[in-house]
Amino acid sequence: MAETQTIEERQAAGRQARERVKRSDHRAVGNLDRDPVELLQANSKGRVDALIPLRYGRMAVSPFTFFRGSAILQAHDLSGTPNTGITFPVCGDAHLLNFGGFATPERQLVFDLNDFDEVAPGPWEWDVKRLAASFAIAGAHMGFSRGPIADFVMTAVTEYRDRMNEYAQRSALELWYEVVTLDRMMESALTTEGRRLLQKVKDKAAARTSESALRKMAVQHNGRWVMQDAPPVLFHLSGPNSLLGKHQSWADTEAWKGKLAKVFDEYLTTISSERRELLAQFELQDIAFKVVGVGSVGTFCLVLLMVDGHDKPLFLQVKEARQSVVAQFFDAKTHAHEGQRVVSGQRLLQAASDLFLGWTTGPEGRQFYFRQLRDMKVSADVERFDSPLLKGYARFCGWTLARAHAKAGGKAVEIAAYLGSGEQFAQALTEYAFAYAEQNEKDYRVFIKACRSGEIEARSDEDMAADFRI
Structure with a gap:
């Protein structure tokens, strides 16, 4: 076992990191010497050809949706900035809509990070910067002025700082057991409206079960449950509404005893007995x-779609795992299997992870991870929030990200010592968030120009749905 450093030595290491990069230096946007369309096209390689226009169509809705779909751009840009040297598996895409509520295996409702496709070892500040930029971009999208937007960003970052200082006092096991529950959030909410909203979230989560999904998504046919096509969002892989082209044959339900049986068996070896x-x-x-x-x-x-002996459903999602955008621009050792990378990162960063989380390799060498599709999972409808609610949400995101980092990295002492108790870091990230929001607008305009010129094809869900007659 490695020799354990004293708390004083770890604090000194955190303060020493200020010589590597001053807290005020975090205002830098980074390396902008790139073509955003070229990077996005590279990021689209290997995806289902017929769905790439839908990806671009969803990104084209607004600068905010563009930001959500372009994590590769910010990772590229951040690679041109100095970092503290304090690294561990980070989320890689910690924007404000990648937080949400879900039930733990013990049926406790918690608030946590909920998307780990880009998880990889990287600088902790990359996550905080993506979160900060997302509040600036979302705030502008929602029509808020510069003053409230600055307040949202400062709130998220100062909450991260304060919670990290708190977690620096906790033992390793205490951090592992720390959970941000919806009940704790209601207790700490600063407004009546915030508490009322959280209660609505709890009520909504209780209704989002596999059984409710079954009634909405499937019908019984000859004694078996069959999901109903709703292209382009949901379709059978080899049916008349499939968009997979040459890939359509490998995942037929009838082929389960063949290729997919091996895929499932490999997945089973990655979960507990x-x-x-x-x-x-x-x-x-x-x-x-x-x-x-x-x-x-x-x-x-x-x-x-699976059912037990009582005809009760379980929906499992089998999602492809591709190389993390963090790993593309930050040189650190990660898992050889991308599905294992996602699962390991999620287990580290989340307070409690999905009961069925595991990984496997599919046909054509594609790598996947398994999780439940719907189990009391809810997300915030932030576009309906007023200023006090969005500020409260920023506080909860900052708290949750600090908890995730403190657990995953075991570096709460170092990060807290680096941040200190002042506002230098928060002020720098507020400047960064506004600067990156401006860069995101520029990239969005370049992207829209490429869509209009025909350089890339963008289609909305409605456009693609019109191609089908269900």
Whole structure:
């Protein structure tokens, strides 16, 4: 075992990092010597060809949706900035909509990071900068002026600082057991409206179960449950509504005894024995392709509908894992298997992870991870928030990100010592957030110009749905 440093030595290391990069230096936007369209096209390689226009169509809606789908641009830009040298597996895409509520295996409702496609070892400040920039960009999208937007960013970053200082006092086990529950959030909410909203979130989460999804997504046919096509969002892989082209044959439900059986068996080896026993009580009913999110559009994502002996459902999502954008621009050792990278990072960063989280390798060498599709999962409808609610949400995001980093990295003491108790870092990140929001607008305009000129094709969900007659 490695020799344990004293708290004083770790604090000294954190303060020493200020010589590597001053806190005020974090205002720098980074390396902007790139073509945003070229980077996005490179990021689209290997995706389902017919779905790439949908990815661009979703990104084209606004500068905010563009930002959500272009994590590769910010990772590229941040690679041109100095970092503290304090690294560990970071989320890689910690924008404000990648936080949400879900149930732990013990059925406790928690608030946490909920997307780990880009997780990889990297500088902790990259996550904080993506979060800060997302509040500046979302705030502008929602029509707020510069003053409130600065308040949102300062709130998120100062909450991160304060919580990290708190976590620096906690033992390793205390950090591992720390959970941000919705009940704790309600207790710490500063406004009546905030508490009322959190109660609505709890009520909504309680209704978002696999059974409710079954009624919405599937029908029984000849004694088996079959998911209903809703292209381009949900479709059977080899049916008349498939968008997979030459890839359509490998994932037929009938092929389950062949290639997909091996895929599933490999997945089972990555979960614990009691969970394998639990899954053995379910029978596969149907498989469909599901299009999710903005940045993930075009990657392979399957939904497995399974039922137990009581005809109760379980939806498993099998999502393709590709190289992290963080790993593309920060040189650090990571897992050889991209699905394992996602699973390991999620288990480290989340307070409690999905019961069925695991990984596997699919046909054509594609790498995947498994998780539940829907289990009391909810996200905030931030575009409906007024200023006090968005400020409160910024506080919870800052708190949650600090908890995730403190647990995953074991570096709370060092980060807290680096940040100190002042506002230098928060002020620098507020300047950074405004500067990056401006850069995001420029990149968005270049992107829209490319869409209009025909250099790239962008189609909306409505455009693509019109191609089908269900």
